[in-house]
Amino acid sequence: MKPVIRILFLALFFNAPLASAETAEDKGLAIAKEDDRRDNGFHDFTANMVMVLKNRQGETSTRHIRNKTLEVDGDGDKSISIFDRPRDVKGTALLNFTHKVGTDDQWLYLPALKRVKRISSSNKSGSFMGSEFAYEDVTSQEVEKYTYKWLRDENLDAKKCFVFERYPVYKSSGYTRQVVWMDQAEYKILKIDYYDRKNTLLKTLTQSDFHQYLDAYWYPENMHMVNHQTGKSTLLTWSDYKFNTGLSNKNFNKNSLKRAR
């Protein structure tokens, strides 16, 4: 059957609009691209982050991190994370170049050693600072890092959402797939289910308390990650967003990392 005839055929029998002729994969990709388009153009920002880790026993532990992010045209963002607490790692700073394709580059400045060490690992899918967030969950989410497939539209908390799956391109990823609930009005990611290598539900991320910045960008204040398998969870809370702070490329290299405060 020729494609055109098939479309007509489907449209006739299933009373589907012609637009649905695009495959679920195309539609998923289109959503991700639109989301990326809406997120672009902020240039740079700084923000503070507090992570509260909780184990099954109910004990908690807190980490404080400041972030600086610079948008890079044609590639992934550059960022520096400065650890303020726990006090033993105070002053430790992580420089991160995300890439649309290939593994990200990372350097860590260790103040106790007064040295910058490159993290030379091809497999950085592990836990971020002992939390339930993996490094791949918190790094800049570039379109190219996944392939996509739209599943359905459905309401989540009375908001109309796209529900789509994305499949990590990164071969060492800890996930086989992620199911994303993205609100259709503002392209805010409300929820992500992470499925592990055996394709069972591992974690759920819930994002809430979104605020709009620069009349354009919606960022969540709270990101709550629950690990269904271990019963541990991590609440990540963002605050003090500042945009156009005058950051530039020269603030994001190994030398600036040592001076990062």
Place this chain on the structure above:
Amino acid sequence: MKTNPSNSFGSWVIRFRWAIILTTLLLVFAAASGARFLGFSTDYRVFFSKDNPQLLAFETLQNTYTKNDNVLFAVEPKDGKVFSRQTLAAIEDITQAAWKIPHSIRVDSVTNFQYTWSEEDDLVVQDLVENASGLTDAQLNTIQAVALAEPLLLDRLITLKANITGINVTINRPQKTNTETPEIVAFARAMKDRFEKKYPDIKIYLTGVVFMDNTFNEAGEGDMKTLIPLMYAIVLIIMALSLRTFWGTFTTILIMAFSILTAMGLAGWSGILLTPISANAPTIILTLAVADSIHILVTLFYEMRHGKSKYEAIQESLRVNHQPVFITSLTTAIGFLSLNFSDSPPFRDLGNMVAVGVMAAYVYSVFFLPAMMSILPLRVKTISTSKNGLIERFGDWVIFHRKLIYWSMIFIIIALSTQIPRIIIDEKFNEYFDSRYPFRGDNDYVEANLTGFESIEYSLGAGESGGIGNPQYLKKLDEFSDWYRQQPGVMYVQTLTDTMKRLNKNMHGDDESYYRLPNERDLSAQYLLLYELSLPFGLDLNNQINIDKSSTRFTAILESVSTRHILDLEKNAQKWLKENAPPEMASHGASPLIMFSHIAQRNIDSMMGGTAVALLLISAILIVVLRSFKLGAISTVPNLVPMFMNFGIWGFWVGEIGLAVSVVAPVALGIIVDDTVHFLSKFRRARVELGKSTEEAVRYSFHTVGTALFLTSLILVCGFLVLTFSGFRMNVQLGFMTAISIICALLADFLFLPTLLMKLDSATTQNQSNLEKEVYQ
């Protein structure tokens, strides 16, 4: 003769026989329909009550870090070389596939071991083996050298000879359904088959906690499938030979089946999960239920042989036996109900199930059995003269040699009792299952050739948030690790200090002289941060370090050791920590092995109370029933004597007792008291109702219940010996000890009780013969 309630009871049963049969069938059906809810537990944790302190300690540890139930693949290359291209390629392949095992959260092997080294200012963290088939000989040598020098791997995942290697899969079961464990096991076994086919030059052995758990399930099911039919066959043969009645045997078989169905069905309704322990309930009920029927049938046929009509015989049999059958069922039920004192839920379940079954058997034996007998055709040859049987001659022999027998028994009892102190509480956890289960064979092989199955874990606190980087803490931790590694039976220790030393070396250009603990707290913390940022999915340090970085998990792997050994080791560890470490580091060892090591002692302590309560209750019942404080008091002697003999025999021949043996005393008590009840109730009847002398009364007891007691004891001994065919050690011991108790009880009741009665009575007669009658009234 005054009208006995049992007499009218007998005619009542005969009148309403059809209604009784119908009601029984309905009751059995209603109860049995609950059996569809029965399932086998697949979790060793069922052996512990929810508030068991060792279980709580272990759960706390697992909730603080991660669970670490495991599946271990031990891989043995036929050429004995792990570090060859083809073997490593197979290990890589299996490692990859192991992430797909249901509920797996982590996979560790020599190939995905996170090898760290430095290259200028880089910290390189990578799998120790990548693309094994393309490695050069030089690379293979390097990899072998790294692996054998790595304390995290040696004696856990690789042998010093480099001839066997392990792949350890950490499993985190949600414990929501009963099918989780069998699913994991089936998946792992399918993997073994697939990879042995794909790589014909390797052999795979499977062990781990999950396999042990599954074997509990296999053992329980296996026992039910083999032991119950075996028991049925034995009972059938004995009944057929002794009673020589088709319809009597047929009805007894029905009653046993009904009793089992009732008990198991009600267990199903109440939501009990079966374990290899509670799965014994049918076999034990079968054994116990048959006694009631035998007592009633023996009298029935005796009366018919002596010329009574069938209905008369039924009435007479019920009159004579109703009360003893009720009492013996009640005392047996009390013995089993006292298992509710046990600290281990499977024993409580067993006790309750058997108690229900025994009481059901009583009800069916006094209603259903006579009702059936009254409608079934029974034919017996009438015997004109009562010729003296074997048992009567035996009774005469006992009466004739009473002095010699009495003193011989006293001597034997004392001699055996002196052996009791030889008993020690000790068992080997990994010997719970015998070699018929693949787990045992594989595990024995792995223990002998690669690594241990048993472990002890500690959560060692540093006293403050982030304190694990503190050099003093790390130093103490290192000393503790060194101390632990020197202890006998310890094969392997996993401790954070090994990782810290390695990182310190890496951070100093891989200089071996820096293979030591970092000197500053912030340095340690920053190393760890860097290292954690470099680790792949699932291989993080969260299983070793708590979220607040204020404590670390310390794991020791032990070779096959006994529970006493482990308790000693743990006691010494506590002593070491107390004397050498700051108070915040104090921690009790926790692990399944520790739990099982404590539970035998805990259970023995709790069962002491249970046994005492059972003994008191049973004695009180006997005093009421025999309507004589004296006889009731005398009855405790033949009830307790078999216990002393039994434990004495065990102390002499075996020595060690374990968890199962801790429940033998009350169980055996409940059963052996039956012999005493039957013997004494006949004795009393002869003395009071028939006005016979003590000697004559003893003769009468032998004559009336001797055969039945011998038969039921024979069946009981067979029944409990059947348990020794179980592949589960606890059942073997439970079966053996209870069987010995029953033999001892029969000896006590046939040899000691009559001679004791005659001795005491002759003493009484001499002194206050007038009071004699009053005593028995």
